[in-house]
Amino acid sequence: MASLSLKNVCKVYPNGFVAVKDFNLEIADKEFIIFVGPSGCGKSTTLRMIAGLEEISSGELWIGDKLVNDVEPKDRDIAMVFQNYALYPHMTVYDNMAFGLKLRKVPKADIDKAVHEAAKILDIEHLLDRKPKALSGGQRQRVAMGRAIVRSPKVFLMDEPLSNLDAKLRVQMRVEISKLHQRLETTIIYVTHDQTEAMTLGTRIVVLKDGIIQQVDTPSNLYNTP
Ligand code: ADP
Ligand code: ADP
Numbered sequence: 001m002a003s004l005s006l007k008n009v010c011k012v013y014p015n016g017f018v019a020v021k022d023f024n025l026e027i028a029d030k031e032f033i034i035f036v037g038p039s040g041c042g043k044s045t046t047l048r049m050i051a052g053l054e055e056i057s058s059g060e061l062w063i064g065d066k067l068v069n070d071v072e073p074k075d076r077d078i079a080m081v082f083q084n085y086a087l088y089p090h091m092t093v094y095d096n097m098a099f100g101l102k103l104r105k106v107p108k109a110d111i112d113k114a115v116h117e118a119a120k121i122l123d124i125e126h127l128l129d130r131k132p133k134a135l136s137g138g139q140r141q142r143v144a145m146g147r148a149i150v151r152s153p154k155v156f157l158m159d160e161p162l163s164n165l166d167a168k169l170r171v172q173m174r175v176e177i178s179k180l181h182q183r184l185e186t187t188i189i190y191v192t193h194d195q196t197e198a199m200t201l202g203t204r205i206v207v208l209k210d211g212i213i214q215q216v217d218t219p220s221n222l223y224n225t226p
Pocket of ligand 2 (some may be wrong): 074080099103147
């Protein structure tokens with residue numbers, strides 16, 4: 001069973017602009033799918049439709065065996081990591097990570113367990129009492145990922161998660177994300193402008209232009225590397 005499938009998905013914004021056209025893709029469990037393409041080609045729109053943050057104009061979106069077109073974001077088995085971290089500045093790292101689970105009325109003991117497990121995986125256990133202000137960029141990005149991990153979602157969506165980091169940290173976090181993918185055995189859909197990220201992380205790369213899929217292939221086929 002595919003972990004996610006998009007069937008003829010289209011997005012027409014209220015002003016009539018067609019941002020995504022006839023998007024067809026079947027994503028298997030544990031795949032690491034990369035969306036690439038020029039600015040404005042529809043990468044974020046597609047991610048936001050999958051997350052439920054943007055309405056699908058036509059077509060079908062399936063998560064596992066469930067048609068989710070009309071399912072609320074919080075009831076989709078999905079978590080999203082943004083490039084701007086989107087941490088709550090007034091909350092501690094712990095509370096930032098716990099927030100989504102509290103919203104879903106998960107019992108306190110289960111929240112505590114999930115937060116500590118995720119913090120351990122991401123090596124941020126020693127930061128749980130801090131506020132985001134007192135963290136480095138890389139640490140903040142880990143917390144943002146921690147918020148997603150605690151929910152053990154079926155699918156992770158990452159919209160240029162490393163684009164705000166400096167080059168050195170970007171390389172380091174790229175390795176971390178790769179490890180995370182293997183360790184969590186999860187499906188990831190990842191938007192990037194960085195060809196190295198696409199090549200090293202992706203199992204398949206989706207090339208978009210003007211809201212239309214141009215090509216779907218493995219990194220080695222796409223970039224002609226052995
Ligand atoms: P990408 O993530 O690939 O840069 P987006 O998905 O953000 O592209 O945008 C795709 C296209 O849709 C762009 O041309 C953008 O200007 C347009 N767009 C995005 N949001 C809206 C909106 N709310 N109303 C109209 N057009 C939009
Ligand atoms: P989840 O963990 O379920 O994804 P979030 O904690 O990301 O939930 O978001 C819950 C709600 O709070 C959403 O409506 C989101 O838009 C909003 N939100 C997320 N981050 C911030 C922030 N830094 N400041 C204000 N509102 C936020």
